[in-house]
Amino acid sequence: MKLFSELISTIEITNKTNAKIDALVQYFKTAPDKDKLWLIALFTGKRPSRPVKTTLMKEWCMELTQLPEWLFLESYSTVGDLGETLALLLPEPTHQLDLSLNEWMTELKALKPKSDEDKKAFVLEAWTGLDQQERLIFNKLIGGSFRIGVSKKTLVNALAKLTNIDANQLMHSIIGNWDINSISFEELIHGKHINYDNSKPYPFCLAYALEKKLTELGETNDWIVEQKWDGIRGQIVKRNNEIYIWSRGEELVTKQFPELVEAFSNFKDDFVIDGEILAMKNNDVLLFNDLQKRLNRKNVTKKLLEEVPVGFKAYDILEFNGDDIREQPFENRRKRLETLFNSVALPEHVKLSFIVDFKRWEDLHDIRNNSRAINSEGLMLKQKKSPYHTGRKKGDWWKWKVDPLTIDAVMIYAQKGSGRRSSKYTDYTFAVKKDDALVTVAKAYSGLTDKEITEISQWVNKNAIERFGPVRTVKPELVFEIAFEGIALSNRHKSGVALRFPRIARWRRDKPASEIDTIETVKQLITAP
Amino acid sequence: MSKENQLIKFTKKGIYCPQGKFYLDPWFPVEYAIISHGHADHARWGMKRYLCTDDSKAILQHRLGTDINIKSISYNNSKTINGVKVSFHPAGHVIGSAQIRLEYKGYVVVFSGDYKTQPDFITQPFEPVKCHTFITESTFGLPIYKWKSEKALQDELQSWVKTNQENNRTSVFFGYSLGKAQRLMSLLDGCDDIYVHRAIHNLNNTISGSGIQLPETKLWSADLDKKTIQNKIIIAPPALLGSRMLKRVPNVATAVCSGWMQIRGNRRWQSVDAGFVVSDHADWDGLISAVKATGAEQVYVTHGSQAVFSKYLNEIGIKADELVTEYGDEALAKAEKETENIVTE
Ligand SMILES: [Zn+2]
Numbered sequence: 001m002k003l004f005s006e007l008i009s010t011i012e013i014t015n016k017t018n019a020k021i022d023a024l025v026q027y028f029k030t031a032p033d034k035d036k037l038w039l040i041a042l043f044t045g046k047r048p049s050r051p052v053k054t055t056l057m058k059e060w061c062m063e064l065t066q067l068p069e070w071l072f073l074e075s076y077s078t079v080g081d082l083g084e085t086l087a088l089l090l091p092e093p094t095h096q097l098d099l100s101l102n103e104w105m106t107e108l109k110a111l112k113p114k115s116d117e118d119k120k121a122f123v124l125e126a127w128t129g130l131d132q133q134e135r136l137i138f139n140k141l142i143g144g145s146f147r148i149g150v151s152k153k154t155l156v157n158a159l160a161k162l163t164n165i166d167a168n169q170l171m172h173s174i175i176g177n178w179d180i181n182s183i184s185f186e187e188l189i190h191g192k193h194i195n196y197d198n199s200k201p202y203p204f205c206l207a208y209a210l211e212k213k214l215t216e217l218g219e220t221n222d223w224i225v226e227q228k229w230d231g232i233r234g235q236i237v238k239r240n241n242e243i244y245i246w247s248r249g250e251e252l253v254t255k256q257f258p259e260l261v262e263a264f265s266n267f268k269d270d271f272v273i274d275g276e277i278l279a280m281k282n283n284d285v286l287l288f289n290d291l292q293k294r295l296n297r298k299n300v301t302k303k304l305l306e307e308v309p310v311g312f313k314a315y316d317i318l319e320f321n322g323d324d325i326r327e328q329p330f331e332n333r334r335k336r337l338e339t340l341f342n343s344v345a346l347p348e349h350v351k352l353s354f355i356v357d358f359k360r361w362e363d364l365h366d367i368r369n370n371s372r373a374i375n376s377e378g379l380m381l382k383q384k385k386s387p388y389h390t391g392r393k394k395g396d397w398w399k400w401k402v403d404p405l406t407i408d409a410v411m412i413y414a415q416k417g418s419g420r421r422s423s424k425y426t427d428y429t430f431a432v433k434k435d436d437a438l439v440t441v442a443k444a445y446s447g448l449t450d451k452e453i454t455e456i457s458q459w460v461n462k463n464a465i466e467r468f469g470p471v472r473t474v475k476p477e478l479v480f481e482i483a484f485e486g487i488a489l490s491n492r493h494k495s496g497v498a499l500r501f502p503r504i505a506r507w508r509r510d511k512p513a514s515e516i517d518t519i520e521t522v523k524q525l526i527t528a529p
Numbered sequence: 530m531s532k533e534n535q536l537i538k539f540t541k542k543g544i545y546c547p548q549g550k551f552y553l554d555p556w557f558p559v560e561y562a563i564i565s566h567g568h569a570d571h572a573r574w575g576m577k578r579y580l581c582t583d584d585s586k587a588i589l590q591h592r593l594g595t596d597i598n599i600k601s602i603s604y605n606n607s608k609t610i611n612g613v614k615v616s617f618h619p620a621g622h623v624i625g626s627a628q629i630r631l632e633y634k635g636y637v638v639v640f641s642g643d644y645k646t647q648p649d650f651i652t653q654p655f656e657p658v659k660c661h662t663f664i665t666e667s668t669f670g671l672p673i674y675k676w677k678s679e680k681a682l683q684d685e686l687q688s689w690v691k692t693n694q695e696n697n698r699t700s701v702f703f704g705y706s707l708g709k710a711q712r713l714m715s716l717l718d719g720c721d722d723i724y725v726h727r728a729i730h731n732l733n734n735t736i737s738g739s740g741i742q743l744p745e746t747k748l749w750s751a752d753l754d755k756k757t758i759q760n761k762i763i764i765a766p767p768a769l770l771g772s773r774m775l776k777r778v779p780n781v782a783t784a785v786c787s788g789w790m791q792i793r794g795n796r797r798w799q800s801v802d803a804g805f806v807v808s809d810h811a812d813w814d815g816l817i818s819a820v821k822a823t824g825a826e827q828v829y830v831t832h833g834s835q836a837v838f839s840k841y842l843n844e845i846g847i848k849a850d851e852l853v854t855e856y857g858d859e860a861l862a863k864a865e866k867e868t869e870n871i872v873t874e
């Protein structure tokens with residue numbers, strides 16, 4: 001496991017994607033075949049199920065180290081990661097085990113059905129035979145998530161650099177159905193098990209934020225305006241009776257959205273369609289927060305499908321029955337898309353993105369401002385004659401987002417971050433005034449600079465009035481401007497409101513806590529839909 | 530009133546000895562301050578009189594001004610102040626660092642200052658001192674903190690430098706000017722030419738001037754030719770992280786050296802190429818063995834993990850209480866930068 005352990009160390013320390021890619025390429029050049037396959041499996045979530053429960057591992061560690069539970073938990077809250085906490089607390093190794101990644105994974109797979117005693121014997125033998133870093137990896141292999149800053153895309157880019165094979169094809173290959181015991185590394189990356197001709201996507205056409213006056217865009221007649229939706233941009237590829245869904249992150253997400261696959265199999269024609277994957281219920285678009293519940297799931301359960309149904313709004317068509325039509329003007333492609341959508345009966349969650357009806361540029365201001373009521377992010381302006389560009393191109397497509405809403409709130413709780421930021425207080429809870437008391441309105445963990453976070457962490461250390469596990473209750477003194485995309489009444493929240501995408505706009509060092517907003521003023525921001 | 534209460538009192542200005550009429554590492558200006566070591570959170574400006582170890586004297590003068598009223602004594606020698614016998618004992622933390630022992634009518638209090646129980650190649654090693662009351666630091670007071678041996682650390686750092694050289698990269702280590710810098714010099718000595726930032730260079734000159742031998746180093750200045758420092762070793766204060774001066778180093782590989790690097794999250798937080806666990810404080814086992822070796826009947830815990838460490842001591846049968854002070858890593862980081870007047874351009 002030495003090679004793998006070194007790879008993880010290198011990947012972890014660097015925040016440069018290129019350095020990560022180089023380390024991966026180096027690993028792929030030197031590691032044994034089966035280890036390479038395991039690496040791909042582990043980094044793409046094809047992990048075997050956990051053979052040992054975390055509670056048992058914690059128990060065995062406390063037994064070995066003779067530490068009281070509170071001290072174990074205190075350590076855990078400082079480290080922020082269980083596998084790492086165990087690795088740090090365990091005593092020095094007494095012997096040296098040198099197994100390959102494949103050998104460890106094979107052993108772990110075989111461990112699953114065994115008794116707790118057998119499991120304990122195995123885990124203790126491993127713990128006492130591995131150094132700190134290898135032990136950490138061993139604990140992660142058992143089942144903790146392998147979140148170390150390598151996305152599928154980074155992995156694919158490394159493989160592409162190594163082999164010169166097209167990145168999208170590699171993405172399809174590693175995500176496709178394959179079994180570690182019946183494929184070689186060469187076969188896997190050359191896509192022996194897939195048919196890439198059927199799944200191949202196009203690069204997405206992206207828009208810039210509007211940077212001029214509407215009137216400078218020329219005639220309103222030359223433009224088509226749509227609502228901008230905030231879900232996941234996706235391409236539906238249907239060829240030879242197979243359907244693939246690609247996300248803008250160039251990941252193949254077909255399996256995550258079975259209801260879309262089902263809906264698109266209604267079509268007779270082949271096509272590639274660009275659009276937005278959204279959480280939708282009864283025709284209404286839900287929040288991105290809802291959609292998030294559906295993302296990166298190993299299994300999409302029936303319950304989840306009912307709780308958060310997913311829909312699609314089609315923007316554009318790039319290929320029709322085998323013909324690449326990206327060079328045709330947008331207005332023609334749109335007509336093609338409309339004809340296609342009228343050719344079959346579709347379930348109500350799959351529809352065309354509707355076109356905004358307007359006469360004069362100034363009409364758009366109101367429409368944009370009302371976007372929030374339908375959970376839209378604003379407007380998209382597309383030049384009628386525009387081709388479907390490759391990537392970001394200025395001039396033909398513009399996005400015109402609504403301004404965020406803001407309130408001033410005071411910090412009342414702080415919690416340490418996990419992973420990269422585990423030593424700093426990075427997650428905060430904010431409150432506004434309600435009569436004489438404070439009421440929680442939002443949690444936010446982004447929007448500050450590293451320097452500000454360091455300063456706030458020091459302040460939290462000095463001003464914590466209560467500790468509860470990793471959470472510190474702090475004196476309500478620091479005031480922040482919180483920006484958010486939307487606000488709705490909610491009976492699940494104590495404050496009675498739910499903010500959408502709250503984030504820290506800035507630290508209001510100039511404002512005392514006595515000047516924060518009240519819950520009444522916050523509620524006034526709600527516009528009835 | 531217990532004997533200990535006659536000897537030490539915890540006040541707003543710091544730890545006070547009413548009988549001796551002096552303070553230990555006070556954080557506000559007082560008449561008479563006894564200083565454990567030269568770090569900026571312990572040795573502060575504005576005291577009318579200072580007393581420290583012989584090895585710390587020049588350091589304090591360098592940092593606080595040559596015009597300060599300062600006297601010193603050597604390790605293990607004593608001086609009686611208003612009837613209180615005061616002596617310094619090696620703390621193994623940084624050059625000149627000491628535990629301060631107070632004795633009055635047979636009652637002994639030891640203030641640890643900052644300490645490290647594991648020996649290194651450059652600092653006078655820690656010596657346990659028997660006492661009734663022990664005031665201990667607890668910077669790394671959690672069982673997740675365990676340090677490697679000095680030899681293992683040396684191998685780790687030197688092999689990193691070698692790998693960098695094979696890849697044509699210049700190795701830059703970050704550590705405080707006082708303590709970490711000299712420790713790194715001793716760990717990297719003989720590896721290749723070592724260049725140090727001006728703040729470290731000046732401090733080194735002060736230390737050598739008081740008769741302590743240091744490994745050989747050269748001054749790293751902005752006008753040095755890139756070719757000269759290519760593939761060499763540079764040691765700089767943490768304030769230089771991300772500075773313009775650093776950008777002038779050809780093909781740089783950066784490493785932060787600190788006990789906090791024990792946790793992965795902290796290593797990644799720093800945006801550097803490597804994080805080495807090099808601490809000048811005691812690890813968990815070191816803290817416990819030090820406390821036990823004093824045989825103290827009462828322990829006070831300062832610095833960082835006081836809540837956890839004092840709770841644990843009480844559980845293993847050692848009476849301990851938390852003590853809130855103005856010492857610690859964050860105060861140090863801030864104060865060091867001001868003391869050194871470091872220019873990062
Ligand atoms: Zn110190």
Ligand SMILES: [Zn+2]
Binds near residue numbers: 568571832856858
């Ligand atoms: Zn200190």
